[in-house]
Amino acid sequence: PPQVAPQFLADSPLAAASGFTDVDQHTLQHVRYPNVFGLGDAGSMPNAKTAAAARKQAPVVAVNALRQLDGKGPTAGYDGYGSCPLTVERGKIVLAEFGYGGKLAPSFPTWLVDGTKPARLSWMLKADLLPWIYWNGMLKGREWLAGPGGLIAQ
Structure with missing residues (x-):
């Protein structure tokens, strides 16, 4: 919808x-x-x-808001990253990761997780590893996979 x-x-x-x-x-x-x-x-x-998009947006807002408070312009940029695990059958998902315009934006090497094909490893990542990272890392203020994007041309 x-x-x-x-x-x-x-x-x-x-x-x-x-x-x-x-x-x-x-x-x-x-x-x-x-x-x-x-x-x-x-x-x-x-x-x-x-949630994956918001996770990548938060550091951009943090950096740019602090710069705004200091009277400076924004330097961090968001590239449109988003992720959507698409279940295609029990035990397999396509871990689709993309940026603005639908451009592929994989977080993992293709040999490990190919975001264009259904895979059992992607299912295990979504079902087992990512929830652990969420509960034991992100909610405690530790982020290993997200940071503000590159500098914006001034």
């Missing part, structure tokens, strides 16, 4: 015509209010609203 913004956001002056927070898709900074940033399900970025 199509993703829609919460009504309170869509009705606010922060919203774009889409109803989501009107942010630059790379800096995640609001296009009219430079002290406002948006990410995750609230942002107007043209990508899937997934």
Whole structure:
């Protein structure tokens, strides 16, 4: 189903015509209010609203918000990364990882996890390893796989 913004956001002056927070898709900074940033399900970025996307957006917002507080411009950029594990049969998924425009953006070497083909290893990663990383790493403030993107041309 199509993703829609919460009504309170869509009705606010922060919203774009889409109803989501009107942010630059790379800096995640609001296009009219430079002290406002948006990410995750609230942002107007043209990508899937997934936890994997929010995980990659958070460091970008953190870096750019701190720079804004210091009176400096944004330097971190978001590339549209998202991930969607697609179950094709019990015990096999396609671990689709992509950036803006559907460009493939794999986190793992293709010889290990090919995001274009169903695999049992991808299933095990999603079912066993990623939940452990979430509960024992991410929720405790430790992030091993995400960081702010490259510098934006000034």
